[in-house]
Amino acid sequence: MKKYLSIFNISFQQEFAYRINFIMWRVRNVLQIFLVFFLWDAVFKDPGRVVFGYNREGILTYVLGLIIVKSFVFSSKSMDVAGEISRGELSNYLVKPVSYFKYWITRDLSSKSLNLSFAFFETLFLFLILKPSFFIQTDPILLIFFLLSLILAFSLFSLLLFIVSAITFWMPEAGWGAHFLISIISVEFMSGALFPLDILPHFLQRIVNYTPFPYMVFFPMQVYLGKILDSAAVKGILISGLWILVLYFIMTLVWRKGLKVYEAYGR
Amino acid sequence: MVKFRIPMRQVLYFKLMDESSEKAILVEHLSKNFEVIEKKEGFLGSISSLVSAKKKVVRALKNASFSLREGELVGFIGPNGAGKTTALKVLSGLLYPTAGFVQVLGFDPWDKKPEFLKKIALVMGQKNQLWWDLPAQETFELNRAIYEIPKNKYKENLSELIELLQVRKLLNIQVRKLSLGQRMRLELVASLLHHPSVLFLDEPTIGLDVVAQQKIRDFIFDYNKRYKATIILTSHNMRDLIDLTKRIIVIDKGGIIFDGKLTDLVGEFAKEKIIKVYFSKEVDVRKLEGVGKLKRFDFPQAIISVPREASAVAAAELLQNFPIADLTIEEEAIEDIIRRVFRGEKIKKVRH
Numbered sequence: 001m002k003k004y005l006s007i008f009n010i011s012f013q014q015e016f017a018y019r020i021n022f023i024m025w026r027v028r029n030v031l032q033i034f035l036v037f038f039l040w041d042a043v044f045k046d047p048g049r050v051v052f053g054y055n056r057e058g059i060l061t062y063v064l065g066l067i068i069v070k071s072f073v074f075s076s077k078s079m080d081v082a083g084e085i086s087r088g089e090l091s092n093y094l095v096k097p098v099s100y101f102k103y104w105i106t107r108d109l110s111s112k113s114l115n116l117s118f119a120f121f122e123t124l125f126l127f128l129i130l131k132p133s134f135f136i137q138t139d140p141i142l143l144i145f146f147l148l149s150l151i152l153a154f155s156l157f158s159l160l161l162f163i164v165s166a167i168t169f170w171m172p173e174a175g176w177g178a179h180f181l182i183s184i185i186s187v188e189f190m191s192g193a194l195f196p197l198d199i200l201p202h203f204l205q206r207i208v209n210y211t212p213f214p215y216m217v218f219f220p221m222q223v224y225l226g227k228i229l230d231s232a233a234v235k236g237i238l239i240s241g242l243w244i245l246v247l248y249f250i251m252t253l254v255w256r257k258g259l260k261v262y263e264a265y266g267r
Numbered sequence: 268m269v270k271f272r273i274p275m276r277q278v279l280y281f282k283l284m285d286e287s288s289e290k291a292i293l294v295e296h297l298s299k300n301f302e303v304i305e306k307k308e309g310f311l312g313s314i315s316s317l318v319s320a321k322k323k324v325v326r327a328l329k330n331a332s333f334s335l336r337e338g339e340l341v342g343f344i345g346p347n348g349a350g351k352t353t354a355l356k357v358l359s360g361l362l363y364p365t366a367g368f369v370q371v372l373g374f375d376p377w378d379k380k381p382e383f384l385k386k387i388a389l390v391m392g393q394k395n396q397l398w399w400d401l402p403a404q405e406t407f408e409l410n411r412a413i414y415e416i417p418k419n420k421y422k423e424n425l426s427e428l429i430e431l432l433q434v435r436k437l438l439n440i441q442v443r444k445l446s447l448g449q450r451m452r453l454e455l456v457a458s459l460l461h462h463p464s465v466l467f468l469d470e471p472t473i474g475l476d477v478v479a480q481q482k483i484r485d486f487i488f489d490y491n492k493r494y495k496a497t498i499i500l501t502s503h504n505m506r507d508l509i510d511l512t513k514r515i516i517v518i519d520k521g522g523i524i525f526d527g528k529l530t531d532l533v534g535e536f537a538k539e540k541i542i543k544v545y546f547s548k549e550v551d552v553r554k555l556e557g558v559g560k561l562k563r564f565d566f567p568q569a570i571i572s573v574p575r576e577a578s579a580v581a582a583a584e585l586l587q588n589f590p591i592a593d594l595t596i597e598e599e600a601i602e603d604i605i606r607r608v609f610r611g612e613k614i615k616k617v618r619h
Contacts (some may be wrong), residue, residue, distance in 0.1 A: 006412030010398065010405050017400035017441075092396045095359050095389045097381035098413045260363040263301055264356045 003098060004106045011077075011110035026118055029071065033126055036063050041132075052199040058225065061135040062196055065221050068119060070193055073153045073216050077111050078104040081165040082179050085258075086172040088265035101251075105158060112154075137224050145233050149220040152240045156212050157187070159247040162255070169258030172265065192218025198227075212247065215240035290370075291465060291497040292335040292358065297367035298521075299328040299353055327353040329521040330367070337464075338495035340487075342502065342512035342529075344608055350521040351501040352391075355467040358499070359389040371465060385414055388463040392470035395454055397442045403453040404438045407460060414461035421460065428456045431486050448479030455486065466490070466498045472507055484510055503609060505602055517608055529601065536607070537599040540578040542571045548590040558584055567592070572599070 015022060040063055044056035054062065081104060084090050093100045127134070137143055164179055188194055190213035197205060197218045208214055219236050222228040228236060305321040328350045335341055343351040356362040357369060360376035360383070369376055374383035397406045411421045429435050432452040437445060445453070451471070459466075468487065472480040488511055491498050502508055508515060508529065515532065517525035525535055542559065546567045555561050558581050559573035573581040578596055585591060 003412045003415070006409050010401065010409045013405060014398060014400060088394070091356075091361050091389075091391075092394065094361055094379065095384060095387070096410075096413050097384040097415075261302075262361070262363075264361040 004102060007098075007103055007106045008110045011107040012114060015111055015114050026115075026122065029067070029119070030122055030126065033064065033067055033122075036067065037126075037130060037132060052196065054196065057133045057135050060132055061225060062221060064132070064134065065224060066193060066217065068123070069150065069153070069217050069220055071115060071119060072112060072150060073157050073220075074187070074193070075112065075115060076157065076161060077107045078158060078161050078165075079179075081162065082168045082176060085165065085168040085262070086265070088263075090262070091264045094259075094264075101162060101255075104162075108154075108158065135225060137226060139226065142223060142226055142229075142233075145237070146220055146224045149215070149223050149233075149237060149240070152237065152244065153216045153220055155244050156240060156247065157216050159244065159251050160187070160212065163247065163251050166251075166254045166258045169261055187213060187216060190214065191216040192221065196221075198222075209236075210239070212240065212243040215243065289336065290334045291337040291339070291372060292333075292499070293368070293370040294334065294354075294358070295332045295368040297328055297331045297354070297357065297369060298326065298365045299350075299357060299362060300365045301325045301327055326521050328357070331518070331521070331523050332367075333516055333523060333526055335497055335499070337497055338491070339514065340491045340498045340500065340512055342500050342508045342515040343518060344502070344508060344515055344605060345518035346609055349518045351518050352469055353521075354518070355389065355469055355499060355501065359387055359467055360384070361389070385461055386463055387465045387467070388458040388461070389467045390455060390458045390469065390471055392451065392473040395450065396457055397450065397453060399443050400441060402439045403434075403442055403445075403457065406442075406457050407438075410457055410460050416461055424460055424462055425456070428459055431489060432456060432482065448475045448482075451475060451479065452482065452486075455483070459490070462494065464494065464496055466496055468498065468500045468502075470502055470504075471500070472502065472504050480504065480506070487511055505605055508605065509601065519608075532604055533598050533601055536604050538575060539572045539599055540575050541597045541599060542573060542578065542582060542585065543595045543597065544569050544571070544585055544589070544591055545593040546590055547592040550589050554588075 037060070040059055043051075044059060047056055049056065051059070090100070093103060137146065167179070190197075190208055190211065192214055193216075197208060197214055200208065215236065219228070219240070223233055223236075301324070303323045303325050305323050331350070331354065343354065345351055353362065357364050358371055358376055360379045363377055372383065372386055374380055376383065376387075397403050398409075407425060410416075416424070429438070432455060434449070434452050434456060437449050437453060442450060442453070455471070471487070472483050475483065484507060487498065487500070490496055491511075500507065500511060512529060514527065515525070515529050516523055517532070525532060527535070539560075541562075546569070549566065552561070552564055555564070555569060555571065559571040559577075562570040562572055564570075571581070571585075582594060582596060585594060
């Protein structure tokens with residue numbers, strides 16, 4: 001455990017070594033929030049308007065919440081994994097008594113906690129100037145469900161990323177393309193990060209609900225908004241929990257096979 | 268009467284344990300194949316190889332066997348792509364062997380057991396583990412945690428390594444700002460903090476200037492002596508081999524073609540002998556060409572290389588036909604032989 005605390009620590013410092021980078025990244029986030037806010041604020045100028053079952057307050061909460069949830073779930077340091085495999089840098093970790101998967105999870109948590117703490121103050125600041133009509137969930141049970149679903153979402157995404165990155169073992173050059181296809185297109189599209197999934201036709205929603213994707217963004221958001229309650233929330237958490245088990249199994253299998261064909265390139 | 272029966276498998280196991288207790292590294296009939304996809308040239312070529320990829324099997328190691336005793340320092344030499352690095356990678360558990368038996372300190376490297384990994388280190392001259400944007404000190408701290416080195420042991424090891432490699436002033440400088448030689452020394456510190464008893468060094472002096480090379484060499488020598496560490500070293504640097512290793516293993520095209528004392532390499536592989544003569548009077552250089560390959564002529568001295576088996580005849584011929592003050596027959600220099608090995612020139616064992 002202490003091992004990973006140390007990794008957490010050095011990762012944190014690394015983040016600060018790129019101070020300018022980090023600040024730019026945060027500025028970009030704030031600008032993004034401004035942009036999204038003014039866009040949807042304009043669309044919903046008429047306070048009585050309801051589109052796709054979302055009123056002004058609902059959609060603003062969805063898009064702003066989206067930014068926060070996305071930055072927690074998707075902003076992943078482990079995007080580098082595919083690159084580390086193809087450049088052979090994976091070797092550095094394999095010869096050490098450390099779990100590569102846990103190493104990256106730790107680095108992710110480190111970067112996320114840093115980003116989150118900044119995001120918290122930024123959001124507070126924006127809240128004070130924009131004074132948006134933001135829906136604040138007060139039901140403690142739903143908040144707990146929301147937090148739980150966020151943790152599950154992060155686990156799902158990390159596992160999926162690790163599985164997709166393993167393609168690099170067999171296709172060192174094609175790894176990035178596959179990465180892009182799966183992690184960007186399917187995850188962004190099917191997770192609800194682009195639009196709320198409940199605007200899809202019902203039968204499509206049904207199908208999508210049995211894939212791991214909606215549990216990465218859409219589901220946590222719906223729980224927060226109070227659109228998914230009690231038994232439905234429990235069902236969703238069970239499904240994503242099940243997916244975590246399945247994906248974990250697939251990941252260990254794929255990595256075990258991948259490491260056997262790993263060529264430790266570099267020379 | 269009570270009979271104890273030990274199952275056969277158990278007996279074999281004991282036998283194996285017994286052998287491996289003396290051997291730090293045991294490799295038997297090791298083979299490693301790589302599958303390589305052949306790419307056709309150009310844009311259309313890459314598209315067509317997407318559809319119908321031609322696979323080729325590269326046999327990086329073929330049926331290689333060798334073993335090292337504890338505390339031995341052995342050099343691997345051979346031309347580029349001979350399989351030296353592949354062997355080190357199999358021994359440190361990075362590559363999965365296609366066939367054969369590998370044991371390091373009683374472990375199967377592939378299992379990557381933490382107890383095993385804590386006892387070895389793989390240092391590659393062209394790979395770095397130091398965090399680029401932070402001072403090396405931070406990577407050291409990280410390794411302390413990863414290898415679970417107790418605090419006081421860590422302090423002791425660190426100050427010792429700092430002393431041996433003379434890097435005290437470099438600890439708090441961002442790694443990106445260091446020179447290659449400084450970085451390499453710090454890489455060594457990072458790799459050895461946990462005091463590995465088995466060390467795989469892949470081209471540790473590559474790209475370094477002469478002074479830095481010497482520092483690394485002195486250090487390897489010291490580390491081996493001080494801790495009885497078992498070390499395998501690959502290098503293209505002649506001095507590394509001559510200064511450090513008594514025993515060398517020559518690998519070519521994935522197979523081991525020589526395993527023995529560095530000094531015996533000459534006897535095994537020298538195809539030629541060197542005749543040095545001093546003339547008492549001017550001679551016709553062209554006539555000398557008839558005797559053997561004239562390597563240098565600088566009156567009164569001439570150096571001629573001749574096939575081993577013909578050396579006596581050549582010497583006699585020289586003595587008979589030329590005004591000779593002095594004549595010696597010498598073995599080929601070890602450097603020349605190693606150079607030939609590096610060039611991948613076909614070297615065959617010579618029968619005596």
